[in-house]
Amino acid sequence: MLEIPTIIGLGLGFDGSTNWVNKYVVDPYLLGVPSEDFNPKTHSVHRKFLVIWAFLLVMTYAFYFTFCPLTYYFLFKRKDSKSGNNKANWYQREGKDQVRNEIKTSLWSIAVMTAMTAPFELLVESEKTKIYWDLNQHGGKLYAFVISPILFITFSDTCIYWIHRALHHKMLYKPLHKLHHRYKETTPFSAYAFHPIDGWLQGCPYHIFVFLFPMHHVSYFISLACVGMWTINIHDRVTWNLPFVNGAAHHTVHHTGFNYNYGQYLVFWDKFGGSYKDPFVTAPYNGTPLDKEKRFKTS
Numbered sequence: 001m002l003e004i005p006t007i008i009g010l011g012l013g014f015d016g017s018t019n020w021v022n023k024y025v026v027d028p029y030l031l032g033v034p035s036e037d038f039n040p041k042t043h044s045v046h047r048k049f050l051v052i053w054a055f056l057l058v059m060t061y062a063f064y065f066t067f068c069p070l071t072y073y074f075l076f077k078r079k080d081s082k083s084g085n086n087k088a089n090w091y092q093r094e095g096k097d098q099v100r101n102e103i104k105t106s107l108w109s110i111a112v113m114t115a116m117t118a119p120f121e122l123l124v125e126s127e128k129t130k131i132y133w134d135l136n137q138h139g140g141k142l143y144a145f146v147i148s149p150i151l152f153i154t155f156s157d158t159c160i161y162w163i164h165r166a167l168h169h170k171m172l173y174k175p176l177h178k179l180h181h182r183y184k185e186t187t188p189f190s191a192y193a194f195h196p197i198d199g200w201l202q203g204c205p206y207h208i209f210v211f212l213f214p215m216h217h218v219s220y221f222i223s224l225a226c227v228g229m230w231t232i233n234i235h236d237r238v239t240w241n242l243p244f245v246n247g248a249a250h251h252t253v254h255h256t257g258f259n260y261n262y263g264q265y266l267v268f269w270d271k272f273g274g275s276y277k278d279p280f281v282t283a284p285y286n287g288t289p290l291d292k293e294k295r296f297k298t299s
């Protein structure tokens with residue numbers, strides 16, 4: 001009987017999913033061990049690392065090659081029926097090979113980033129974090145599905161703002177972050193086109209969070225999937241104007257104006273840190289292009 005929910009993480013989170021891979025794939029097909037003899041306690045740390053890396057790699061590639069093309073064809077390339085213009089304010093200024101280059105960068109970046117992320121998930125599996133499995137703990141469903149995801153986003157947004165701002169410092173920008181800023185006009189495929197250390201650094205707050213705050217394993221898995229989706233969403237240039245939310249318009253201005261809108265989910269830290277720029281009064285959404293204005297300087 002295939003435990004399908006475990007594979008999407010809704011049944012047993014990372015722990016159950018990698019156990020499933022070990023029991024039904026690695027043991028019978030790679031090692032010739034019958035599934036009945038499955039015993040995770042005998043697995044070496046090298047095996048655990050390789051399985052979780054392979055699991056993260058396959059899941060992230062599947063995620064990238066599902067949601068980036070869907071967003072690209074159904075949102076990014078969508079035309080306005082009256083004007084015939086692209087709704088994403090997209091003019092293919094960056095050349096025809098942009099998407100191909102972004103996919104190439106993302107392929108190796110995801111491979112390295114998932115290897116660097118695997119140790120965090122090994123600690124989750126060995127119960128070194130505050131991830132819990134019993135829904136009745138820590139105030140039940142209210143904490144698991146409302147309070148802890150809000151804390152998760154608030155904590156991550158705070159950390160990412162400052163990490164991202166540090167990555168724009170002249171010492172770090174060229175070696176680590178410049179690769180992500182290669183194109184001013186982003187596409188959904190830009191979402192994972194990072195130097196792996198850059199992407200890993202910006203992903204660390206999600207993993208550090210579960211060492212500091214209790215989080216139900218299903219909320220953790222769903223929250224990670226949502227932040228992965230959000231990263232694609234802020235690069236597709238199709239936006240809503242929602243109060244307090246750092247959307248695609250804000251991140252478009254980050255790529256065109258460079259020193260504005262470092263936030264990932266909310267605009268709070270940009271407003272507090274003096275780096276906020278309202279994207280709806282500037283090009284491509286409205287008004288003059290940012291390169292015609294005096295820029296805000298951080299370093």
Ligand SMILES: [Zn+2]
Pocket residue numbers: 164168177181254
């Ligand atoms: Zn940046």
Ligand SMILES: [Zn+2]
Pocket residue numbers: 180186190235251255
């Ligand atoms: Zn970006």
